[in-house]
Amino acid sequence: MPPKPKISREDMLMGALDLVREQGWDALNARNLASRLGCSTQPIFSHFAAMEDLKAAVFQEAEQLYNTVMWSGLQDSGEDFLGMGMAYIDFARTEPQLFQLLFMSSSMVQGDLAGLAGTTEGDDQVIAFLSSNTGLSLDETQKLYTTLWFAVHGIASLLATNGCKLDEQEARNVLRHTFKGVIYSLKQEREDVH
Numbered sequence: 001m002p003p004k005p006k007i008s009r010e011d012m013l014m015g016a017l018d019l020v021r022e023q024g025w026d027a028l029n030a031r032n033l034a035s036r037l038g039c040s041t042q043p044i045f046s047h048f049a050a051m052e053d054l055k056a057a058v059f060q061e062a063e064q065l066y067n068t069v070m071w072s073g074l075q076d077s078g079e080d081f082l083g084m085g086m087a088y089i090d091f092a093r094t095e096p097q098l099f100q101l102l103f104m105s106s107s108m109v110q111g112d113l114a115g116l117a118g119t120t121e122g123d124d125q126v127i128a129f130l131s132s133n134t135g136l137s138l139d140e141t142q143k144l145y146t147t148l149w150f151a152v153h154g155i156a157s158l159l160a161t162n163g164c165k166l167d168e169q170e171a172r173n174v175l176r177h178t179f180k181g182v183i184y185s186l187k188q189e190r191e192d193v194h
Contacts, residue, residue, distance in 0.1 A: 007037055009047040016058045025101045028055060062098045066091060074126060081130060081144075085152040085175040086168070092156035099160045103153065140186045144179075151178045 015037050020028050030041040030051055037043075048054040073087025092099040123145070131141040155171055158164030 007039055007043050012037065012044060012047055012054070013057055013061060016054060017061050020058060020062070020101065021095065021097050024097050025105065028058065059101065062102055065095075065098065066102055070126070074129065081148055081179050082172065082175055084126065085148065085179075086172060088152050089156045089159060089171050092160040096160040096162075099156065104157060104160065134183055136183065136186060140190070144182050144186060147182045148175070148178060151175065 012033070016028055016033050019033060019036055023032075028051075030044050033044060033054075034041045044051075044054065048057070069087050069091050070084055073090075074081075074084040127138060127141050127145055130136070130145065131138050134141065134144070136144060152175065155164070155166060155174065159166065
């Protein structure tokens with residue numbers, strides 16, 4: 001009898017990511033993954049010392065997928081933050097389980113308002129990009145980013161949990177108005193100080 005083909009670490013990671021996409025984070029355990037891959041649990045632990053290691057790798061993979069989507073949305077839009085905001089909303093709509101893992105679970109716990117937005121990997125590049133396109137200082141842009149994140153996150157959370165059926169044009173209008181309003185407010189604050 002020929003030996004069974006070995007399951008690579010990458011295959012295992014992608015299988016785990018797909019399991020989370022379909023059934024949620026709580027479904028990710030050795031038994032469910034082994035069943036999905038058609039193997040015993042032994043190959044899992046030959047690639048990962050413990051389930052926590054596999055879960056950390058899956059979480060990191062989900063973050064990388066999210067970051068790729070966000071950066072693409074920012075670069076593809078002619079309206080500064082709008083493309084990124086719409087990409088965030090679309091990520092919640094198309095990847096609800098991954099969105100919930102990244103942004104609606106205990107992994108999201110932050111101590112203060114500033115810790116909620118603008119502090120993850122790649123955010124400094126986004127803030128610099130927005131600053132150069134809006135004429136705001138980096139500090140002002142951090143405030144813009146945080147405020148916009150709340151608006152976008154609210155819409156996305158409703159979509160990820162099937163609590164809302166907002167269409168794309170309605171979401172664009174909300175984001176466009178929020179973006180313009182916050183920029184106006186920040187520039188007004190600057191003028192009032194000087």
